[in-house]
Amino acid sequence: MQEYDIVIIGGGPAGLAAAISAKEKGIDNVLIIEREGVLGGILNQCIHNGFGLHTFKEELTGPEYADRYIKKVLEMKIPYKLNTMVIDLNKDKIITAVNQDDGIIEIKAKAVILAMGCRERPRGALNIPGSRCAGIFTAGTAQKFVNIEGYMPGKEVVVLGSGDIGLIMARRMTLEGAKVKAVVELMPYSSGLKRNIVQCLDDFDIPLKLSHTVIDIKGKDRIEGVTIAKVDENRKPIKGTEEYISCDTLLLSVGLIPENELSRKAEIGISRVTSGPIVNESLETGVEGIFACGNVLHVHDLVDNVSMESHMAGENAARYVKGMNFNNKENAIELIATDGVRYTVPKYINPDNVENFIQVRFIVGNVYKSSYISVYFDDNRKFHIKKRILTPGEMEEVRITKAMLEKHPQCKKIIFKVEEE
Numbered sequence: 001m002q003e004y005d006i007v008i009i010g011g012g013p014a015g016l017a018a019a020i021s022a023k024e025k026g027i028d029n030v031l032i033i034e035r036e037g038v039l040g041g042i043l044n045q046c047i048h049n050g051f052g053l054h055t056f057k058e059e060l061t062g063p064e065y066a067d068r069y070i071k072k073v074l075e076m077k078i079p080y081k082l083n084t085m086v087i088d089l090n091k092d093k094i095i096t097a098v099n100q101d102d103g104i105i106e107i108k109a110k111a112v113i114l115a116m117g118c119r120e121r122p123r124g125a126l127n128i129p130g131s132r133c134a135g136i137f138t139a140g141t142a143q144k145f146v147n148i149e150g151y152m153p154g155k156e157v158v159v160l161g162s163g164d165i166g167l168i169m170a171r172r173m174t175l176e177g178a179k180v181k182a183v184v185e186l187m188p189y190s191s192g193l194k195r196n197i198v199q200c201l202d203d204f205d206i207p208l209k210l211s212h213t214v215i216d217i218k219g220k221d222r223i224e225g226v227t228i229a230k231v232d233e234n235r236k237p238i239k240g241t242e243e244y245i246s247c248d249t250l251l252l253s254v255g256l257i258p259e260n261e262l263s264r265k266a267e268i269g270i271s272r273v274t275s276g277p278i279v280n281e282s283l284e285t286g287v288e289g290i291f292a293c294g295n296v297l298h299v300h301d302l303v304d305n306v307s308m309e310s311h312m313a314g315e316n317a318a319r320y321v322k323g324m325n326f327n328n329k330e331n332a333i334e335l336i337a338t339d340g341v342r343y344t345v346p347k348y349i350n351p352d353n354v355e356n357f358i359q360v361r362f363i364v365g366n367v368y369k370s371s372y373i374s375v376y377f378d379d380n381r382k383f384h385i386k387k388r389i390l391t392p393g394e395m396e397e398v399r400i401t402k403a404m405l406e407k408h409p410q411c412k413k414i415i416f417k418v419e420e421e
C-alpha cells in the first residue's frame with residue numbers, strides 16, 4: 001500500500017488550492033487524484049470571463065483562472081495522478097482508486113481532503129411528463145459539447161432553470177447562432193447572480209419567465225416543443241396559463257448536487273440542506289483528519305470563494321498532519337441557521353481552534369430587500385449588518401472573530417437570521 005501525508009480527491013480549483021497551501025505549510029508528501037485527463041475541474045469548460053475578480057483583481061476566463069493554479073502546482077512539483085478515479089474511502093483514510101496503468105491502487109493517507117465538486121440534477125430528478133425524446137441536456141453537458149467538443153446541441157432552445165449555468169448557456173447558445181426562446185424559472189426569483197441576468201439575458205433580449213415551469217414535452221424521436229405554465233405560490237401549475245413553445249432543445253439548469261458518495265462510504269455526516277459534509281471551523285468533517293472544501297462541501301457562486309476556502313482546508317490538513325487535533329467537541333459552539341438563513345458552513349466552532357477569525361458562509365432562502373443579517377450569541381444580538389438586497393443566488397459571509405468568542409466564553413450557540421426592518 002502506498003502512503004502519503006495528505007491525499008486530495010479532485011483536481012479542480014478546490015483541490016489545487018488545497019494542495020498548494022498544504023505544501024506551503026511544509027507538507028511535501030501530498031498527492032492529488034483526478035479522474036479526468038487534465039487538472040482544472042469544471043473551469044476547463046467555462047470559457048466565459050468573470051472569474052478571479054476577487055482573487056486576482058482581474059477578469060479571467062475559467063481555463064485562465066485554473067491555469068494560474070495548475071502552473072503553481074507544477075512549479076511546486078506537487079505530485080498528481082490523472083485519469084484516476086477514487087472508488088472507495090473509509091474512515092481509516094484508506095483510499096481505493098483505479099486507473100488504466102496501475103489497475104486498482106490502495107493508498108493510506110494521514111489526512112484526506114475531499115474536493116470532488118458537484119454534478120447537475122438530471123431530468124429524472126424533476127419528473128417532467130412527456131416523451132423521452134432526444135434533445136434534452138443538462139446545461140453543463142451542452143456547455144461541454146459546445147466549448148470542448150465543438151458540437152451544437154440544437155438551434156431553437158428553451159432553458160429550464162435560471163441558475164448561473166442556465167444563464168451562461170442561454171448567452172453561449174445565442175452567440176453560437178441558436179435562438180433561445182425563453183429561460184423558464186419555477187421560483188419568483190432567479191437563483192443566478194444578478195450580473196449574469198443582466199449580461200446573459202437582458203443584453204440579448206432573452207425573456208426570463210419567473211414563476212413558470214415546463215409541464216409537458218412534445219416530440220417522438222427529437223423534442224419538438226414544450227408546454228410551459230405559470231405556477232401559484234405552492235409551485236403548482238395554474239390551469240389556463242399554458243403556453244406552447246416550439247424548440248428542438250431543452251436545457252436543464254435545475255440545481256447541483258455535491259458528489260458525496262465517497263464521503264458517505266467513509267461514514268461522514270452529511271447536511272440535509274447543503275448535501276455536503278457537516279464541518280467544524282477547520283473544515284474538518286465528523287471523521288478526524290478528513291477535510292472538505294469547494295463545491296463538494298456546499299455549492300458556491302464564485303470560484304474565488306472556493307479557492308479561499310480550499311486554501312484554509314489545505315492549511316488545516318497540514319496542521320493536522322503535524323499533530324493538531326481539531327476534533328475536540330467539548331467546547332464546540334453550534335451555529336444555527338434560522339429565519340431565512342438556510343445553513344451555515346461551518347456548523348460548529350471550537351474557539352480553541354480559531355487563530356484570528358472564522359468566515360461563516362451561507363445563503364438565504366428568499367429575496368429580502370433592506371434587511372439585516374443578525375448574529376446572536378445565545379439569546380443576545382451581538383451585531384447585525386444592513387443589506388440592500390439578499391438573494392438565494394449570492395453567497396453571504398460573516399466574520400466571527402477570536403475577540404468575539406473570547407468575550408462570550410459560556411456561549412453555546414451562535415444564531416444567524418434575517419431580520420426585516
Ligand SMILES: Cc1cc2nc3c(=O)[nH]c(=O)nc-3n(C[C@H](O)[C@H](O)[C@H](O)COP(=O)(O)OP(=O)(O)OC[C@H]3O[C@@H](n4cnc5c(N)ncnc54)[C@H](O)[C@@H]3O)c2cc1C
Nearest residue numbers: 010012013014034035041042050086116117294295302303
Ligand atoms: C457552467 C458553470 C459556470 C460557472 N461560472 C462561474 C463564473 O462565471 N464565475 C465564477 O467565479 N464561478 C463560476 N462557476 C463556479 C466554479 O466553476 C465552481 O465554483 C468551481 O469550479 C468549483 O470547484 P471544485 O474544485 O469544488 O469543483 P470542480 O471544478 O467540479 O472540480 C472537482 C474535480 O473533482 C474530480 N472528481 C470528482 N470525483 C472524483 C473521484 N471520485 N475521483 C477522482 N476525481 C474526482 C472531478 O473530475 C473534478 O475535476 C461556474 C460553474 C459552472 C459549472
